Amino acid sequence: MSVHGMTERTLNVPDLQRRQLFNRGMEVIAWLAALIAIAILVVVVYSVGRRGWTELNFNLLTKAPIPFSFTNAPQGLSNAFAGTLVIVAIATAMALPVGILVAIYLNEFAPPAIRNGVGMALDVLAGVPAIVIGIFVYGLLVAGGGGQSGLKGSFALGILMLPFVARTTIEVLALVPNSLREASLGLGVPQWRTTLSIVLPRAIGGILTGTVLAVARVAGETAPLLFTSSLVGAKTSWNPLHALQTVPVAIFELSESPDPKDHARAWAAAFVLLLFILFASLTARWLATRSARKIAGR
Amino acid sequence: MSSTIEAAVKVETRRQPIPPRERLETVFHVDDLDAIYGSKSAIRGVTMDVYKNLVTAIIGPSGCGKSTYIRCFNRMNDLIPHFHMQGTIEYHGQDICSSNIDPVAVRRHIGMVFQRPNPFPKSIYDNVAWGCRMLGMKDRLDERVERALTQAALWDEVKDRLKASGLSLSGGQQQRLCIARAIAVEPDVVLMDEPASALDPIATQAIEQLMHELKSQYTFVIVTHNMQQAARVADMTAFFSISKGAEGERWGELIEYDATEKIFTAPSDKRTEDYVTGRFG
Numbered sequence: 001m002s003v004h005g006m007t008e009r010t011l012n013v014p015d016l017q018r019r020q021l022f023n024r025g026m027e028v029i030a031w032l033a034a035l036i037a038i039a040i041l042v043v044v045v046y047s048v049g050r051r052g053w054t055e056l057n058f059n060l061l062t063k064a065p066i067p068f069s070f071t072n073a074p075q076g077l078s079n080a081f082a083g084t085l086v087i088v089a090i091a092t093a094m095a096l097p098v099g100i101l102v103a104i105y106l107n108e109f110a111p112p113a114i115r116n117g118v119g120m121a122l123d124v125l126a127g128v129p130a131i132v133i134g135i136f137v138y139g140l141l142v143a144g145g146g147g148q149s150g151l152k153g154s155f156a157l158g159i160l161m162l163p164f165v166a167r168t169t170i171e172v173l174a175l176v177p178n179s180l181r182e183a184s185l186g187l188g189v190p191q192w193r194t195t196l197s198i199v200l201p202r203a204i205g206g207i208l209t210g211t212v213l214a215v216a217r218v219a220g221e222t223a224p225l226l227f228t229s230s231l232v233g234a235k236t237s238w239n240p241l242h243a244l245q246t247v248p249v250a251i252f253e254l255s256e257s258p259d260p261k262d263h264a265r266a267w268a269a270a271f272v273l274l275l276f277i278l279f280a281s282l283t284a285r286w287l288a289t290r291s292a293r294k295i296a297g298r
Numbered sequence: 299m300s301s302t303i304e305a306a307v308k309v310e311t312r313r314q315p316i317p318p319r320e321r322l323e324t325v326f327h328v329d330d331l332d333a334i335y336g337s338k339s340a341i342r343g344v345t346m347d348v349y350k351n352l353v354t355a356i357i358g359p360s361g362c363g364k365s366t367y368i369r370c371f372n373r374m375n376d377l378i379p380h381f382h383m384q385g386t387i388e389y390h391g392q393d394i395c396s397s398n399i400d401p402v403a404v405r406r407h408i409g410m411v412f413q414r415p416n417p418f419p420k421s422i423y424d425n426v427a428w429g430c431r432m433l434g435m436k437d438r439l440d441e442r443v444e445r446a447l448t449q450a451a452l453w454d455e456v457k458d459r460l461k462a463s464g465l466s467l468s469g470g471q472q473q474r475l476c477i478a479r480a481i482a483v484e485p486d487v488v489l490m491d492e493p494a495s496a497l498d499p500i501a502t503q504a505i506e507q508l509m510h511e512l513k514s515q516y517t518f519v520i521v522t523h524n525m526q527q528a529a530r531v532a533d534m535t536a537f538f539s540i541s542k543g544a545e546g547e548r549w550g551e552l553i554e555y556d557a558t559e560k561i562f563t564a565p566s567d568k569r570t571e572d573y574v575t576g577r578f579g
Contacts (some may be wrong), residue, residue, distance in 0.1 A: 183412070183479075189432045189434070
């Protein structure tokens with residue numbers, strides 16, 4: 001722009017062609033990156049399914065394994081599926097209330113200093129490697145006496161879930177508009193009532209979504225369970241006071257077997273785990289859109 | 299003096315003359331009030347009385363602390379970290395600012411209507427009934443809801459769809475729903491923080507009208523940036539302005555507080571005159 005008010009009204013941009021080419025190039029790179037992410041998912045699902053399909057049947061879910069059998073008697077991993085179900089359910093029951101209460105305290109009641117401090121602690125906890133959590137629970141509960149049990153496995157998985165549940169709940173609570181809290185408080189309704197009757201109902205869909213994602217995330221955890229719930233027999237058990245087999249640990253153990261059929265069963269179990277996580281993610285999405293629609297008042 | 303302002307004041311025919319001060323009952327006695335965020339004062343040294351069954355308007359330029367001030371009356375600023383007040387606000391002789399007063403108890407007597415309509419994501423009926431239920435006013439709830447909606451001049455528009463979501467109403471209707479919600483729990487004072495700033499002129503008029511009709515039962519304090527609105531609805535008007543200190547600090551200050559007519563036609567402070575005649579702000 002010139003000082004004397006003479007602005008040149010030209011639309012010419014220097015180096016236009018070079019810029020457009022550069023732009024196109026960057027677009028292609030971005031596309032490729034997205035493609036690679038999707039391709040990896042497809043390849044994983046396909047290769048797991050292809051290797052496991054011979055053992056992918058109802059026996060996998062309903063029949064117990066027969067150790068060291070080189071017969072063709074039908075067998076499956078019912079013990080692992082039952083164990084994973086029990087352990088993850090108990091882990092969720094442990095982590096969910098604590099995680100939600102932590103989130104409510106931090107977002108609704110805590111002064112900023114505590115909010116930031118505890119928030120950072122949650123982030124650090126979320127970043128602790130799963131195997132460290134496993135060793136910690138092993139040292140705390142297993143090595144000291146009593147040995148392994150499903151319950152101790154649940155405890156380890158619960159620790160992994162806790163920061164995840166708390167973080168997502170905080171995010172959802174932060175999305176509840178302040179104007180609603182003010183509306184309720186302005187009527188002379190106490191803060192605990194406001195939180196319970198106005199804030200939480202708005203956030204419940206998001207909390208459910210976060211919970212489902214947390215379940216999906218820990219259902220595939222192996223390391224913490226190796227230390228806490230892995231020395232198991234082949235019998236299907238639902239009793240969390242004993243060590244229970246789980247799907248990820250079973251996959252790990254079967255992969256070391258000399259029998260190729262065991263390998264196929266491991267692949268099949270992995271495929272079921274993938275399907276479960278896919279299903280859980282879709283459920284989470286569905287819950288999220290449903291609660292968004294409900295909140296919008298339609 | 300601008301003739302349009304005078305016209306606005308003169309057009310107003312519904313306003314009754316204010317009784318002499320000594321016959322008025324004081325609801326709030328504000329004495330040397332400072333409102334402070336952290337170490338920064340938003341308002342300093344405000345002293346004024348708010349009288350029962352009058353509409354008191356608070357006007358002034360953006361940033362003069364009007365909203366901060368009105369939110370002191372129901373301790374709404376408590377929600378803001380590092381906020382505190384100095385000085386006193388006596389409500390019927392009890393100091394609201396005192397630390398041994400429960401803000402929840404304050405808010406049960408002093409209701410609030412906010413700048414943006416904020417109905418609960420509940421039915422129209424439940425928006426009004428919920429507060430009553432929470433505060434234990436459960437007897438003859440239907441009557442109570444109908445009365446509040448009638449007082450808020452909304453009943454005729456919603457009586458056939460009380461189960462519809464409060465969010466399905468128009469902006470003006472939502473704000474009247476919020477007023478109904480506030481008066482259903484029988485407050486003594488209703489604070490209004492720019493209640494019409496998000497509304498169209500017709501909805502604004504409806505709200506001003508209902509303030510006129512309800513002030514025999516309630517005491518209203520209204521923050522507005524719209525001077526015509528203050529001239530139309532308020533019996534008393536307080537003018538706030540921004541003062542600047544030697545080190546560049548800025549705070550809101552009460553410049554002049556008097557009968558609305560006086561503020562708009564014969565202000566005693568030059569700054570008030572500049573503001574109401576549109577030369578500033």
